Amino acid sequence: MKKQKRILTGDRPTGRLHIGHYVGSLANRVRLQDEYDSFIEIADIQALTTHFERPELISDSILQVTMDNLSVGLDPNKVTIFLQSQIPAIAELTIFYSMLTTVNTLRHNPTVKSEAAQYGYDDMSYGFLGYPVSQAADISFCNADLVPVGEDQRPHIELCRKIVRRFNDMYSPNEPLLTEPEILIGDFPRLPGLDGNAKMGKSLGNAIYLSDPPETVHQKAMSAVTDPSRIRKTDPGHPEVCTVATYHQVFTKEEYEDIVARCRAGEIGCVACKKRLSNSLNTLLAPFRERRAYYENHLDEVRQIIEAGNDRANAIGNALSSRMKECMHLTLKGGAQ
Ligand code: TRP
Secondary structure: OOOOOEEEEEEOOOOOOEHHHHHHHHHHHHHHOOOOEEEEEEOHHHHHHHHOOOHHHHHHHHHHHHHHHHHOOOOOOOOEEEEHHHOHHHHHHHHHHHOOOOHHHHHOOHHHHHHHHHOOOOOOOHHHHOHHHHHHHHHHOOOOOEEEEOHHHHHHHHHHHHHHHHHHHHHOOOOOOOOOOEEEEOOOOOOOOOOOOOOOOOOOOOOOEOOOOHHHHHHHHHOOOOOOOOOOOOOOOOHHHOHHHHHHHHHOHHHHHHHHHHHHOOOOOHHHHHHHHHHHHHHHHHHHHHHHHHHHOOHHHHHHHHHHHHHHHHHHHHHHHHHHHHHOOOOOOOOOO
16 A cells, blocks of 8 residues: 555656756655655656657666756655656556547647647657557556646646546446546746747757756856847846746746846846856756766666666556456456356
8 A cells, every 4th residue: 555645757868857847847856755755757668759760869868867866856765766668567558548548639639739840740650649648657557646747748647637537437436446646837837948949848959957067057048048129238128038037037036036127227237147047057056966976977876776666666567557457357357158
């Protein structure tokens, strides 16, 4: 039996994680790791749905993304980090759930739609269209109660809740076998990219990575898009259209009101404002860099953390999958009529 409530969340290993991931989800993971039994999935199968032609990028990113999670302060003695492809129960649940989801539901999923547009798919693979079903399996194989994610993941959590309800209603109506998970959105649901794009993205070239060295963070902060109508320092600024102002709101919280007021009054120039941002970011990232350096020198330890996580996830997943098969009458126990 579960003693503590569970968290399940995950990352696609298609590159390193950035500060958008941190404010959207990772900060919540760290904050809640004592309160919840937390599962962090490295979603390598889901990464295949868009990066099936780049298996070496996925395999390099598995350890990087694991180190991203460890570097922000997740304690490997508290959380379970595991690799999706090593958990057969997740693949089984994906197939079961695929019967409980219609193609039109998937076609109309707003996140699937915008990602399909981003990747330029006019037609798309069965696996890509169906990845939210597989994500429902990720979340429910351990009966997670809470899923800390960014706002873009909301349609997937809604779908998972729907699937879980259908499964319970149909196959275990007396005593629900599966848990309907709640979503938990981070402080700042969607961080814009350095270029002003609505989303900071691994594949959009507009991200500050958790593993970027201080000089890179500084250069990137200096290159961020600001209010285009502001030419001279004395011109009144419009923080509501400035990416740097948005970042200050998240990363320089206490001074935000002051910075914005001085920008509007033309008292602080964009260069000074960006320098301040680069300081805030580097202050946040400094302890992350320190922890990361340790793990980079102990990669075998990182692999062992994942292996231990896989063992625990498999014990839980296999037990649940067997019970699901019984509920679905996928057993030899039935009699001949
Ligand atoms: N789709 C998520 C993303 O792109 C990653 C993910 C995979 C995930 N499985 C999950 C998130 C389960 C939460 C729960 O960031």
